[in-house]
Amino acid sequence: xxxxxxxxxxxxxxxxxxxxxxxxxxxxxxxxxxxxxxxxxxxxxxxxxxxxxxxxxxxxxxxxxxxxxxxxxxxxxxxxxxxxxxxxxxxxxxxxxxxxxxxxxxxxxxxxxxxxxxxxxxxxxxxxxxxxxxxxxxxxxxxxxxxxxxxxxxxxxxxxxxxxxxxxxxxxxxxxxxxxxxxxxxxxxxxxxxxxxxxxxxxxxxxxxxxxxxxxxxxxxxxxxxxxxxxxxxxxxxxxxxxxxxxxxxxxxxxxxxxxxxxxxxxxxxxxxxxxxxxxxxxxxxxxxxxxxxxxxxxxxxxxxxxxxxxxxxxxxxxxxxxxxxxxxxxxxxxxxxxxxxxxxxxxxxxxxxxxxxxxxxxxxxxxxxxxxxxxxxxxxxxxxxxxxxxxxxxxxxxxxxxxxxxxxxxxxxxxxxxxxxxxxxxxxxxxxxxxxxxxxxxxxxxxxxxxxxxxxxxxxxxxxxxxxxxxxxxxxxxxxxxxxxxxxxxxxxxxxxxxxxxxxxxxxxxxxxxxxxxxxxxxxxxxxxxxxxxxxxxxxxxxxxxxxxxxxxxxxxxxxxxxxxxxxxxxxxxxxxxxxxxxxxxxxxxxxxxxxxxxxxxxxxxxxxxxxxxxxxxxxxxxxxxxxxxxxxxxxxxxxxxxxxxxxxxxxxxxxxxxxxxxxxxxxxxxxxxxxxxxxxxxxxxxxxxxxxxxxxxxxxxxxxxxxxxxxx
Amino acid sequence: xxxxxxxxxxxxxxxxxxxxxxxxxxxxxxxxxxxxxxxxxxxxxxxxxxxxxxxxxxxxxxxxxxxxxxxxxxxxxxxxxxxxxxxxxxxxxxxxxxxxxxxxxxxxxxxxxxxxxxxxxxxxxxxxxxxxxxxxxxxxxxxxxxxxxxxxxxxxxxxxxxxxxxx
Amino acid sequence: xxxxxxxxxxxxxxxxxxxxxxxxxxxxxxxxxxxxxxxxxxxxxxxxxxxxxxxxxxxxxxxxxxxxxxxxxxxxxxxxxxxxxxxxxxxxxxxxxxxx
Numbered sequence: 001x002x003x004x005x006x007x008x009x010x011x012x013x014x015x016x017x018x019x020x021x022x023x024x025x026x027x028x029x030x031x032x033x034x035x036x037x038x039x040x041x042x043x044x045x046x047x048x049x050x051x052x053x054x055x056x057x058x059x060x061x062x063x064x065x066x067x068x069x070x071x072x073x074x075x076x077x078x079x080x081x082x083x084x085x086x087x088x089x090x091x092x093x094x095x096x097x098x099x100x101x102x103x104x105x106x107x108x109x110x111x112x113x114x115x116x117x118x119x120x121x122x123x124x125x126x127x128x129x130x131x132x133x134x135x136x137x138x139x140x141x142x143x144x145x146x147x148x149x150x151x152x153x154x155x156x157x158x159x160x161x162x163x164x165x166x167x168x169x170x171x172x173x174x175x176x177x178x179x180x181x182x183x184x185x186x187x188x189x190x191x192x193x194x195x196x197x198x199x200x201x202x203x204x205x206x207x208x209x210x211x212x213x214x215x216x217x218x219x220x221x222x223x224x225x226x227x228x229x230x231x232x233x234x235x236x237x238x239x240x241x242x243x244x245x246x247x248x249x250x251x252x253x254x255x256x257x258x259x260x261x262x263x264x265x266x267x268x269x270x271x272x273x274x275x276x277x278x279x280x281x282x283x284x285x286x287x288x289x290x291x292x293x294x295x296x297x298x299x300x301x302x303x304x305x306x307x308x309x310x311x312x313x314x315x316x317x318x319x320x321x322x323x324x325x326x327x328x329x330x331x332x333x334x335x336x337x338x339x340x341x342x343x344x345x346x347x348x349x350x351x352x353x354x355x356x357x358x359x360x361x362x363x364x365x366x367x368x369x370x371x372x373x374x375x376x377x378x379x380x381x382x383x384x385x386x387x388x389x390x391x392x393x394x395x396x397x398x399x400x401x402x403x404x405x406x407x408x409x410x411x412x413x414x415x416x417x418x419x420x421x422x423x424x425x426x427x428x429x430x431x432x433x434x435x436x437x438x439x440x441x442x443x444x445x446x447x448x449x450x451x452x453x454x455x456x457x458x459x460x461x462x463x464x465x466x467x468x469x470x471x472x473x474x475x476x477x478x479x480x481x482x483x484x485x486x487x488x489x490x491x492x493x494x495x496x497x498x499x500x501x502x503x504x505x506x507x508x509x510x511x512x513x514x515x516x517x518x519x520x521x522x523x524x525x526x527x528x529x530x531x532x533x534x535x536x537x538x539x540x541x542x543x544x545x546x547x548x549x550x551x552x553x554x555x556x557x558x559x560x561x562x563x564x565x566x567x568x569x570x571x572x573x574x575x576x577x578x579x580x581x582x583x584x585x586x587x588x589x590x591x592x593x594x595x596x597x598x599x600x601x602x603x604x605x606x607x608x609x610x611x612x613x614x615x616x617x618x619x620x621x622x623x624x625x626x627x628x629x630x631x632x633x634x635x636x637x638x639x640x641x642x643x644x645x646x647x648x649x650x651x652x653x654x655x656x657x658x659x660x661x662x663x664x665x666x667x668x669x670x671x672x673x674x675x676x677x678x679x680x681x682x683x684x685x686x687x688x689x690x691x692x693x694x695x696x697x698x699x700x701x702x703x704x705x706x707x708x709x710x711x712x713x714x
Numbered sequence: 715x716x717x718x719x720x721x722x723x724x725x726x727x728x729x730x731x732x733x734x735x736x737x738x739x740x741x742x743x744x745x746x747x748x749x750x751x752x753x754x755x756x757x758x759x760x761x762x763x764x765x766x767x768x769x770x771x772x773x774x775x776x777x778x779x780x781x782x783x784x785x786x787x788x789x790x791x792x793x794x795x796x797x798x799x800x801x802x803x804x805x806x807x808x809x810x811x812x813x814x815x816x817x818x819x820x821x822x823x824x825x826x827x828x829x830x831x832x833x834x835x836x837x838x839x840x841x842x843x844x845x846x847x848x849x850x851x852x853x854x855x856x857x858x859x860x861x862x863x864x865x866x867x868x869x870x871x872x873x874x875x876x877x878x879x880x881x
Numbered sequence: 882x883x884x885x886x887x888x889x890x891x892x893x894x895x896x897x898x899x900x901x902x903x904x905x906x907x908x909x910x911x912x913x914x915x916x917x918x919x920x921x922x923x924x925x926x927x928x929x930x931x932x933x934x935x936x937x938x939x940x941x942x943x944x945x946x947x948x949x950x951x952x953x954x955x956x957x958x959x960x961x962x963x964x965x966x967x968x969x970x971x972x973x974x975x976x977x978x979x980x981x
Contacts, residue, residue, distance in 0.1 A: 718882075718883050730891075730895070733898045737898055742910050745911055756921055756924070756925060759925060759928075763888070763931075765932070768924075768940050775948075776921070776950075780951055791971055809904035810901065810905075816893075816897050816900065817897050820894075824886045825886075831884070837935055842931075846937055847937070847944065850937050851941060854941075855941050855945075862949070865948070865952050866948065866952050872956045874959075876960055876962075
């Protein structure tokens, strides 16, 4: 269903393909000419490419202001086979432009941050030449993500889907030779890719069913035909939505495919910030938001989506309580927040979900980048200590195993890294949901909608919100407050402005982002509704609630819970932790929370042993099966027996038969026999030549007699 | 008729006897002399058959020249009797058998398969005389005549060359 | 007139005797003489047919045969002499170098 273009102010829709082209050009320039450029130049080119994409997105925003209905910009035909017509076409409407702005905006900030971060990182890891590769991959990611969010049909979306999965793999395994046992990073990348693959399988099945039911992948056509198809074959819509959900659980790290996200922290921090917090993982949420028409027609799928979102939110939040790695806490936090978003769009509260997506992008990127800043500061301290003989004594026994990311080593960074502390605090409070920061508005909207649409899910999310505030409080206090608990942290220092300025910008956005969708004003909701409402009107309760609402009771409860959680964290970690440190080493628990919940803490610390479960139930049997197929069936049976014995051996037998029996025995014997026969007959006939003349004369006479006899008898 | 048969038979007996004598005699000289008798008998046959010139030629050339030549060589090479070392003993019986077969075949041809044999007739008195021979020899058979002369030359040369010792 | 078969029969017998002589005797000169006998037998046939066909051609052929026989004897005897110089024997069985 094409929207008609109303000429009403400046429109720049035709520029939208450049949102993909600019990052592609950036990466090509860096590939071709990057070897001769300085690090600064490479970083500037990449950031400029991302920045130009942001400019194009802003232009689209302006165009939409004049022309709210949006449009479809055709680029080229891709596949034309029979009934299948797929084009490279860009859907420019409020939903996709929202995503474009988030991805390119946050992406550009992270590019700039990464210039400074990677400058240090490649030197800490000993391979300065790899700087260029990082920015090539980042630009590739931006390009793929843009394809994903701006596509006009499910297949082009899938191209972007796969593209971001690839970039995730490449960037997690950026330091592929490092990590645990020299292979840890590569294994993490592989885990991410495989988990995503399982999700992609779901997406593909959904695409197949979609084509079978709709004969097209085009968004507008599908949404138009959806109600009719739902009447005829309702199971098709349910199946499509459920399989798409599988894809979403892979990409957006929900139960059961979330296991890759914590491991993905092995990648450099800008990667974690951009891909695994702000953009790639939100692709699943975007997918459900885009397909809200289909989900509205399949209420059972919606319920399952919401349940999974809620369960994941709570599950991951509890695990985050017991993690000691600063990035792991943030990773589980991301999974939990994604659960919030998925639950929201699953409930039908599309606006709430998308709003939280944008807010989360801001403060989660901020938190990750700040965590990266903290880690780098601690690394600097570590270097400082290592190269100073007087201080090295203090590191006795800790040199090899000092983990700059372990919060148990940190403390007191508030005074040593001031800027980082303040931005981190803003981000943490935003995440915890303290008003008037951004997170409060979006999270509160979800909870409010939830109590109306799916109360059970909302209860899960509320408990998750409590845990969220608790673990963020824990993190802040452990990292920034108290006294430093190790020598490197004592000597940590702040990072240069190229890293801190993007943090400040993101902190501002996190603080004031809530203004986007204040209740009763609802700018963002109205903005999104332009897209959400222009499908076929669907009558369902969720539709009415999709415009969002505000429930003061819910807001009050959530704020009180957040404050209570922060208070608990303060008591545990500011007060009790130093007391516990004074205990002798054997009796000292590594975390005060253990004293509260005891063995439960161990369960949380081990992430409910989900990875181990997967290994036992799925991976080890699969590997055994694979090994069996490879070793026994493939090698021992097919290769060693069938090939070597049957085919080669049989062939050998036949060959030997032919060569020895037939060729040598038969043909050669015939040939040789002929020769021998001639030889023998010659030797035999030789005796006629007696040498005696008389014998020859006798022969002559014999001949004469014979001839005369013949002539007579004739 | 009877006279003719008797005459023929008498002469035939002589001829065959002398031939056999040549065949069976150990001494080469005796064999040569028997052959001379045979040649003489054949010359008489020629006369009977109205070929006087040929008969004279037979006596002159064959008996006179050729046999003399033979005798010369016999004398030259010594007339030793060849030692009776048995070699190729199977040759004799086979040869006799073949000879017998040949005779039988000839007899068969003559007696059974009597085809178109010429009856014979009167001949003129000058038949076979030198005039007639010379007449034909120098007209119709000139070329063979000349060639034969060349042949004789060649034979002469050959004989000299063959017996020349490499001195 | 005697039928010609008489002469033909006599000629056949003489020829056979000559052939036997070639085959049976070991003295080279005797063998040669047997060959002459065979030639004579052939001459006899020619002359007989010349008489009975009333044609001179037969006699002319005999003439030539005689000439050739003479030449042949000359050369042949020369050969035997030459062989005798090397082999010191006129036994044809001695001359078997071409034995295969």
